[in-house]
Amino acid sequence: xxxxxxxxxxWQDEFQNRIDNDGPWGNWDLFKLTIEVENxxxxxxxxxxxxxxxxxxxxxxxxxxxxxxxxxENMNGKAIxxxxxxxxxxxxxxxxxxxxxxxxxxxxxxxxxxxxLVSQWAIELNSKFFIPAVAQKKSYVWEQCDVxxxxxxxxxxxxxRSLVFEQNYDLIIIDEAHKLKNNKTKNYEFVxxxxxxxxxxxxxxxxxxxxxEIFNLVSLLKPGHLGTETAFYEKYKKNARSLDDxxxxxxxxxxxxxxxxxxxxxxxxxxxxxxxxxIHFSKEERALYDAISSIHREGNWMTDSQFSLxxxxxxxxxxxxxVFYTLRNMLKKQEQPSVAFQQKIEELxxxxxxxxxxxxxxxxxxxxxxxxxxxxxxxxxRATQLFLQWFLKQHNITxxxxxxxxxxxxxDWMRELFQNHAQVLIAxxxxxxxxxxxxxxxxxxxxxxxxxxRLEQRIGRIHRLGQKNDVHIYNFATKDTVEEHVLKLLxxxxxxxxxxxxxLDDILTKLQFGNxxxxxxxxxxxxxxxxxxxxxxxxxxxMIEFAESVKEEDxxxxx
Amino acid sequence: xxxxxxxxxxxxxxxxxxxKILENKPGYLVIQLTVELDKELMNRPFYWHYLEKxxxxxxxxxxxxxxxxxxxxxxxxxxxxxxxxxxxxxIFQSTKNLAGYIRLYENxxxxxxxQTALRPWLGLNLRISYQCDRKKDLFKSIGxxxxxxxxxxxxHDKLLHLSLTPKIPDxxxxxxxxxxxxxxxxxVANFLQSEIEKEDHTWADEARIRWQKDLQLLERFYEDADExxxxxxxxxxxxxxxxxxxxxxxxVNGGLFYLTDEAIS
Numbered sequence: 001x002x003x004x005x006x007x008x009x010x011w012q013d014e015f016q017n018r019i020d021n022d023g024p025w026g027n028w029d030l031f032k033l034t035i036e037v038e039n040x041x042x043x044x045x046x047x048x049x050x051x052x053x054x055x056x057x058x059x060x061x062x063x064x065x066x067x068x069x070x071x072x073e074n075m076n077g078k079a080i081x082x083x084x085x086x087x088x089x090x091x092x093x094x095x096x097x098x099x100x101x102x103x104x105x106x107x108x109x110x111x112x113x114x115x116x117l118v119s120q121w122a123i124e125l126n127s128k129f130f131i132p133a134v135a136q137k138k139s140y141v142w143e144q145c146d147v148x149x150x151x152x153x154x155x156x157x158x159x160x161r162s163l164v165f166e167q168n169y170d171l172i173i174i175d176e177a178h179k180l181k182n183n184k185t186k187n188y189e190f191v192x193x194x195x196x197x198x199x200x201x202x203x204x205x206x207x208x209x210x211x212x213e214i215f216n217l218v219s220l221l222k223p224g225h226l227g228t229e230t231a232f233y234e235k236y237k238k239n240a241r242s243l244d245d246x247x248x249x250x251x252x253x254x255x256x257x258x259x260x261x262x263x264x265x266x267x268x269x270x271x272x273x274x275x276x277x278x279i280h281f282s283k284e285e286r287a288l289y290d291a292i293s294s295i296h297r298e299g300n301w302m303t304d305s306q307f308s309l310x311x312x313x314x315x316x317x318x319x320x321x322x323v324f325y326t327l328r329n330m331l332k333k334q335e336q337p338s339v340a341f342q343q344k345i346e347e348l349x350x351x352x353x354x355x356x357x358x359x360x361x362x363x364x365x366x367x368x369x370x371x372x373x374x375x376x377x378x379x380x381x382r383a384t385q386l387f388l389q390w391f392l393k394q395h396n397i398t399x400x401x402x403x404x405x406x407x408x409x410x411x412d413w414m415r416e417l418f419q420n421h422a423q424v425l426i427a428x429x430x431x432x433x434x435x436x437x438x439x440x441x442x443x444x445x446x447x448x449x450x451x452x453x454r455l456e457q458r459i460g461r462i463h464r465l466g467q468k469n470d471v472h473i474y475n476f477a478t479k480d481t482v483e484e485h486v487l488k489l490l491x492x493x494x495x496x497x498x499x500x501x502x503x504l505d506d507i508l509t510k511l512q513f514g515n516x517x518x519x520x521x522x523x524x525x526x527x528x529x530x531x532x533x534x535x536x537x538x539x540x541x542x543m544i545e546f547a548e549s550v551k552e553e554d555x556x557x558x559x
Numbered sequence: 560x561x562x563x564x565x566x567x568x569x570x571x572x573x574x575x576x577x578x579k580i581l582e583n584k585p586g587y588l589v590i591q592l593t594v595e596l597d598k599e600l601m602n603r604p605f606y607w608h609y610l611e612k613x614x615x616x617x618x619x620x621x622x623x624x625x626x627x628x629x630x631x632x633x634x635x636x637x638x639x640x641x642x643x644x645x646x647x648x649x650i651f652q653s654t655k656n657l658a659g660y661i662r663l664y665e666n667x668x669x670x671x672x673x674q675t676a677l678r679p680w681l682g683l684n685l686r687i688s689y690q691c692d693r694k695k696d697l698f699k700s701i702g703x704x705x706x707x708x709x710x711x712x713x714x715h716d717k718l719l720h721l722s723l724t725p726k727i728p729d730x731x732x733x734x735x736x737x738x739x740x741x742x743x744x745x746x747v748a749n750f751l752q753s754e755i756e757k758e759d760h761t762w763a764d765e766a767r768i769r770w771q772k773d774l775q776l777l778e779r780f781y782e783d784a785d786e787x788x789x790x791x792x793x794x795x796x797x798x799x800x801x802x803x804x805x806x807x808x809x810x811v812n813g814g815l816f817y818l819t820d821e822a823i824s
Contacts (some may be wrong), residue, residue: 003763004805005729005755007748011810016741018660018781019815026658027574028723034658035715037651037686038698038811040560042686046693046762054643076692076769076801103694130645170800195793197800223794224776228783262791440737 001206043103047073051099058128060095061465063265064088067258068095077105077198078221080257082178085204085456086464087260090121092202093173094129097147101131106170106198108146110131112191113175115151116404116411116435121175122149136160142167152179156190170197177201179215180220192220193245204460205259211236214253224258252532269468270441272463276487277367279360279478288323288351289481294343310482314380316477318447320355321383327352360476361391364444368397368424369473374440376425378458380447385426392424402435409434437461441469446476448487487538560642569640572650573605576726578659581621586630587637592619600655603686661814665822669730677727677817679705679736681743682714682810687751691766691804699751701744702823705736710750717823718816733817742816748808755806763804770802 043050049069052060060068063083071079071373077100081089100106111133116136125133125147133318134141136150142163152174155164170195172468176178176469180188180201199221212233218226226232226249236249281289289370311514315322331345368375379385385401392399400414415435416543418425439461449455453496463471477487523536560568563676566588573580573590582589597619598607610617623637624646631637640647669675681703688696702714711717727733738746777794782788 003756003760004803005752006805006807006809008809011813012741015660015744015813023662024660024813025662025814026660028661028663029571029656030658030727031814032719033571033575034654034812035700036568037654038686042649042696042698045695046689046695056639056641056643066685071691078801104688105690105692105694130643132645138591153790172697193790193793195797195800197797219780220643222776224773224778226782228780230783277607286801460594546772 011110019407049095049099050102051080051095054098054102054151055129058091060091061088061265064092064095067092067260067328068099070258071096071200072099074236075256075258077171078196078200080201080203080206080217081220082203082206082259082463083259084259084261085460087262087265089202089204090124091128093175093202094125096124096200097171097173098131099127100171100198108169109173110164110167110169110194111147111173111175112152112155115153115407117175118151119409119412120151120436125149141165146434147354152187152190156186161190164194169195170310171199172196173200173202175202176204177217178205178213183216183217183219185362187222188216188368195219204457206259211249218253218256225256226252250366270458271464272408272473273470274473274475276475276477277363278478278484281365281478281481282355282357282359284351284355284357285316285320287361288320288348288355289313289478291348291351292316292323294509296370311460313482314447317481317483318360318379318381319358319384319387320352321387322381324349324352325381332480357393358387360446360478361388363476364388364446365392365395365397365547367444368392371442371472373442374423374425375420375442376427376437376462377444377446378427380428384430384446385428388426392426398422398455399426401425402427404428435461436464436466436467438464438466442472442474444474448475448477517520562641565640565647567622569626569650572654574745582711582761584631586627587632589637590622594619594624599657600649601664609807644651651791655811659812661812662816663814664727664731664733664817665819666722666724666728667731667819673730675728675731675819676730677819679734679735680714680733680816680818681705681738681740681747682717682718682816683744683747683813684745684799685751686809686811687755688807688809689728689762689804691763692769692801693762693766698811701747701750703738704823705738705740705743706747708738709821714823721818721822723816727817729819742808744806751808759813760804765801766804770798773798773802796813 013456016512049065049072051068052065064087067081067083071077071081077096081092083089083092097109098104101109104222110119111125122133122135125131131147132145133147133149136142136154137150142160143166150160154160174191180191181216182188183192201217201221203217206217215226215232216231219229227235292309295309311328312323313328327345327348331342334341364377377388379388382403385403389399389401398421400417402411402414402418402425406414414425416438418437419439425440438461443459443462445455445458447457459471459473475487477484523540567637569588570580570583573588573596574592577597578593578596580588581591594617597603600622601620605615609615623635623640625631625635625637627638638644638646664677665673667677680698683703684700686696686698688694700713700715702711702717703709705713725784736743774795777791777798781791784791
């Protein structure tokens with residue numbers, strides 16, 4: 001086949017000009033220097049990385065350089081980077097981007113990240129990689145800047161959308177790509193319609209629940225790599241949870257995905273100290289909790305909203321404010337609430353109003369005063385967050401709030417405030433993702449998420465590369481409540497806490513018998529008695545233990 | 560490029576541009592920029608615009624470049640220069656811009672009373688890039704005798720042994736070229752093209768195989784769809800950009816060289 005050879009004629013035109021005008025002619029010394037520069041910057045081989053010669057502010061770790069080399073040399077520049085949280089996926093992506101820029105294969109790059117990370121990405125690319133990345137703030141940025149960092153939510157909206165499509169991007173990087181696991185969403189459709197010459201998808205959790213997620217991710221990157229949608233689901237169960245079930249599929253996925261685990265990297269990590277802090281309800285708090293739980297067992301009261309009743313129980317473990325907020329909403333939602341319903345709610349609100357003290361908040365205060373250093377408090381509830389802010393202020397402790405809904409600038413500002421001025425950052429779940437706070441080494445889990453992956457995301461904010469101290473995690477669990485049950489099950493019986501996310505993955509994907517969350521709803525929502533609850537929980541535990549033992553056998557067999 | 564090489568390079572760059580070197584110590588340099596170089600490097604068009612409007616006295620900046628932080632004194636404030644720093648690459652680019660075109664004469668000391676004939680050569684330094692989803696480059700320097708059409712490789716290295724001057728030396732005269740300089744450029748281009756065609760193209764074949772594979776996957780992915788639609792076209796175009804093997808030839812710099820018969824052997 002004939003090879004296309006292009007000759008750049010731009011030099012020539014100007015040459016004729018200079019001859020006709022008898023100059024101006026360049027200086028011989030500079031002419032010679034140019035050739036020396038040329039000999040320094042020419043890259044004589046397809047193989048190998050150039051990027052390490054260009055970095056003076058950064059010493060990449062061996063596993064990061066390996067990833068970069070692998071992506072460029074064997075994966076043709078299209079890959080899912082799925083290292084565990086905290087191993088430096090950003091660095092890996094930066095290395096690849098820089099390598100391509102040095103070689104002249106990438107000029108324009110688009111980096112789509114969660115809004116809270118936009119500035120951080122731009123700063124890191126500039127300071128560590130000397131890549132002139134610009135955070136998209138004005139619409140002219142799309143056309144005038146070569147490397148743009150933006151959130152998907154901004155980019156997919158007009159007037160940005162059309163401008164984005166007009167650009168010819170050589171490389172597209174998408175951070176937190178697990179958010180694109182559902183191919184029916186607008187974000188998915190947007191990313192799908194972008195032209196992807198080279199593309200990197202970054203995620204710490206490529207599969208959270210089912211393998212359909214990996215199908216969607218891979219098809220975004222390399223359509224057809226896993227076949228068509230129908231053929232794929234004929235072959236593999238849509239709801240299967242693990243790649244390990246099928247060697248062929250695993251191999252196929254590994255062609256486009258790289259996943260390093262902490263133990264593979266040979267890096268010494270600072271330790272994690274996990275402490276469960278038992279909380280004892282005050283008499284009034286107990287009364288509220290019991291009242292909610294008893295409705296729960298009456299059964300005929302809003303039968304279809306088991307989940308919201310359990311939500312109420314969990315909220316009662318968090319703060320009276322959280323309960324009050326939900327109760328008020330429940331009442332508002334009903335157009336014509338029955339008298340009984342109204343009475344019940346009012347009764348509960350009465351109990352809420354009886355509560356004078358928050359046992360957890362008292363404990364948190366005690367711990368924060370003791371630590372006398374920066375602390376992050378995570379809570380699932382907005383109302384609790386607001387209460388805690390007020391509460392800490394009463395005790396002269398400076399705090400800043402953080403949540404997913406904040407605009408990018410506000411997030412940066414809050415992070416900055418926390419780093420330089422405040423002792424405590426109070427974050428809600430959505431705020432857990434995507435900010436790096438390794439200057440802090442204490443976390444209080446004021447209430448616990450039921451999905452262990454989310455917990456790992458929380459801890460990953462501080463227990464990552466760059467953390468210099470041992471990390472302390474305090475888990476609050478109220479005695480004799482759902483919270484204690486969950487903690488026992490998830491975090492003590494299986495010691496999930498001590499584990500890092502990779503091992504956790506393995507265990508969870510082994511759970512072929514259903515979604516953990518579904519089981520929990522069933523156990524805590526549908527059990528008629530404490531006894532039934534305990535039995536179901538024991539069953540769940542033994543199934544998990546069984547899954548673990550299978551895994552261990554696998555490992556023995558392999559070694 | 561080692562740090563001391565960078566130091567040396569910077570010195571020569573600023574010398575060649577008539578800048579005064581205020582300090583040249585181990586690990587750092589202080590340079591008084593000329594107006595031209597300030598405009599070239601410091602990116603402050605508003606200042607220069609303002610000066611032009613008001614007719615004030617131009618004050619080009621002093622530039623402190625630290626080439627080795629461990630050797631430079633701690634109290635020196637300046638830009639740290641290393642191989643990846645944007646400033647160095649700006650200077651690389653500027654070197655190239657300032658010396659893209661040249662005309663030189665050989666400074667040959669002829670015996671008294673004789674006249675020396677200087678023959679026209681076209682000298683071109685080129686970069687050849689082989690590109691698919693990977694890329695590598697090759698540097699070539701080619702000289703073309705503009706009277707007899709003789710072509711010489713490694714032309715630049717040969718020039719380095721000669722004494723060259725921008726003004727025609729006394730008692731020398733130039734012969735007129737038969738080949739027009741621009742058709743000379745085309746001759747060189749055609750020569751390179753035929754050379755490249757003769758090379759081993761395994762890299763390109765392999766890239767085409769990768770391309771083909773991904774194309775097949777793509778077609779399989781869309782085989783169920785009645786209307787393949789825009790996204791299919793889009794993906795097709797992306798694959799072409801990703802893999803299509805191409806060779807790019809570009810001229811780094813070049814010009815006219817008037818040399819004695821003996822100069823190039």
